[in-house]
Amino acid sequence: MEKFEVIIAGAGLAGLAAAYTLASQGTEVLVLERGDYPGAKNxxxxxxxxxxxxxxFPGLFDEAPLERFIVHEGFSLLAKERAVTLGYSGDELRKEPHQSFSILRSKFDRWFAEQAESKGAMLLNKxxxxxxxxxxxxxxxxVAGGDELRGDVVVICDGxxxxxxxKAGLRTAPLPKNYALGIKEVxxxxxxxxxxxxxxxGNExxxxxxxxEVTKGRFGGGFIYTNLDSVSLGVVIGIDALLKHEELDAPAVIDSFKERPEISGLIRGGETVEYSAHLIPEGGYDAVGKLYGEGVLAAGDAAGFALNIGFTVRGMEYALASGCYAARAILQAKEGGDFSSRGLSVYRNILEESFVLQDLRNFREAPRVIxxxxxxxxxxxxxxxxxxxxxGVPEGPKERLYLTVKRRLSLKELWAIFMDLRGVMKI
Ligand SMILES: Cc1cc2nc3c(=O)[nH]c(=O)nc-3n(C[C@H](O)[C@H](O)[C@H](O)COP(=O)(O)OP(=O)(O)OC[C@H]3O[C@@H](n4cnc5c(N)ncnc54)[C@H](O)[C@@H]3O)c2cc1C
Known part of the structure; x- marks a missing residue:
């Protein structure tokens, strides 16, 4: 029977971040990944x-396979026959170090796995x-591939x-309201x-x-991110919405999104080289489970660390950070020779002090408001x-702008907007 100091289940961003951090400090770590290679199933x-x-991860991302740094932000409300768009671009987004990048997980995760291996982590694919x-x-x-593998600690990063x-008793069975389905094409x-x-x-x-209308007026949305010579395009639909509204056929939703006039010109002549579907945690802070137990920790999506506040959808940096924090907690537990729940409880403290749990708590109301x-x-x-x-310019005289707007905004409507804004003020 083989014994390791740390076993990590899943070589996504959380698992690889934990492996990279642990191996960098000389800890013996085994990462088990069910996919053909890291990133294959992400x-x-x-x-x-x-x-x-x-x-x-000081200096790590300087050599990473990042696609483009984002300098243009856009948000569109799609009605059945028209679209209203808000755009943003600022000088700070062009300055180094850049705030955010587009990446392709099949490239990025593979590269990150190589970095973890170069530090000494052992990775087994398939x-x-x-x-x-x-x-x-x-x-x-x-138990993996029919074999029993033993470790002082197991880090659950299976997404x-x-x-x-x-199975570890860290969380209960998933509730549909806490998840959305994402379908994505490259x-x-x-x-x-x-x-x-x-x-x-250049690389902007x-x-x-x-x-x-992208999700037929139901909870969800669409996205396009530019890569070097491709775009990542997708739709996200709440699982509750999918269950309640039969007309929401997920594959048809992405097809009709691609056919919208606002989108079709952007992808004209393109070839779909990747098509995938996956769930996203959308429950926010209240859906985060127990984070550690006796000899076990959870990180990334497996712990529920993802946040959608309408204008930003984030999960990757929470996965990377929580994987790193899980590793730091293990290193502290190792010093004290205590891998019990008590020894590992420092993980929660580290997360509480970090942006991970502070972001999730700050935006705790976001899932309900959105x-x-x-x-x-x-x-x-x-x-x-x-x-x-x-x-619009009609054949006859044009109405005053004030009257044009007032006609659409009755007192009842203004009251409803006020009530909705009260909700928005909670996020
Ligand atoms: C459509 C879509 C769009 C998104 N957009 C964004 C975005 O733009 N920005 C952002 O920050 N986040 C985004 N997210 C969320 C983000 O992708 C996740 O939060 C992030 O990938 C979580 O990383 P992870 O390592 O926890 O899990 P994963 O990346 O899912 O990794 C889990 C790994 O575990 C492996 N695994 C699973 N079970 C087992 C097992 N039993 N044994 C061995 N291996 C196993 C899997 O193969 C996988 O490699 C999006 C998600 C989706 C689905």
Missing amino acids: VSGGRIYLNPIRGL VRVENLIEEKGRIVGV VLSLLSE IKITKEAVDERFGLQ GAAHLYAG DNPRFFGHYPEMIGDIMKDVY
């Missing part, structure tokens, strides 16, 4: 914010962790549905086409989010109608 819209995590080994109430290893966290076009269509130069990139049907159906149509009238 899905992300593909936008990573490096500011909160640069300090955790090996699924089937179960945890529990003795006297304590996790002492895993969003994390059956292993359930569409290859030339670098020149990306630059020209999105108004970019653009990120654009869409809400409204899950408002008026944001996805009513407002895109209403704001679209106002813009149509504002920009």
Whole structure:
């Protein structure tokens, strides 16, 4: 029977961050990944914010396979027949160190795995962790590929549905309201086409989010991120919305998104080179499970660390940071020779002091506030109608702008907007 100091289940960003940090400090670590290689089974819209995590991995990202740094932000409300768009670009986004980048996980995770291996981590691909080994109430290893592998600590990094966290008693069975389905395509076009269509130069990139008709007025949205010579395009739909509304056929939703006039020109002539679907944790702080137990820790999506506040969707840097913090907690526990729940409880303290749990707590209300049907159906149509009238020039005389807007904003409507804004003020 083989024994390791630390066994990590899952070589996504959380697992690799834990492995990299542990191996850098000379700890013997085995990473088990069910995919053919790290990144083979990982899905992300593909936008990573490096500011909160640069300090955790000094110098590491200088050589990373990052696609483009994002200098143009866009957000569109899509109505049935029109779209209203808000754009942002600022000088700070062009200055180094850049805030955020587009990445392709199949490249990035593979590269990160090589960095962890170069520090001494052992990685086994095509090996699924089937179960945890529990003795006297304590996790002492895993069953993988029919073999029993023992470790002082097991770090669960198996992603969003994390059956292993359930088995370890760190969380209960998933509730549909805490998850969304993401479907994503990588569409290859030339670098020149990306630059020209999105108004970019050099390695500049653009990120654009869409809400409204993209999910037929239901909870969710769409995104496009520019890569060097491709775009990552996708839709995200709440699982509750999918269960309640039969007309929401997920593959058809991404097809009709691609056919929208606002989108079709951006991907014209492109070839879909990657198509994937995956769940996203959307429950925020209240859906975070127990983070550690006897001989076990959970990090990344497996712990529920992801945050959607409408304008940003984040999970990758929480996975990287929590993996690193899990490793730091293990290193402290190792010093004290105590891998019990008490020895590992420092993990929670580290997370509490970090941006991970502070962000999730600051935006605790976000899932409830965002899950408002008026944001996805009513407002895109209403704001679209106002813009149509504002920009419209009829055959006869044009109405005063004040009257044009007032006609759409009755007292009842203004009251409803006020109530919605009260909700928004909570995030
Ligand atoms: C469509 C979509 C768009 C997204 N967009 C963004 C975005 O733009 N920005 C952002 O920051 N986040 C985004 N996210 C969220 C982000 O991708 C996740 O939060 C992040 O990938 C979590 O990393 P992780 O390491 O915890 O899990 P994962 O990356 O899912 O890694 C888990 C790993 O564990 C392996 N595994 C699973 N079970 C086992 C097992 N039993 N044995 C061995 N290995 C196992 C898997 O193969 C996988 O490699 C998006 C997610 C989706 C689905």
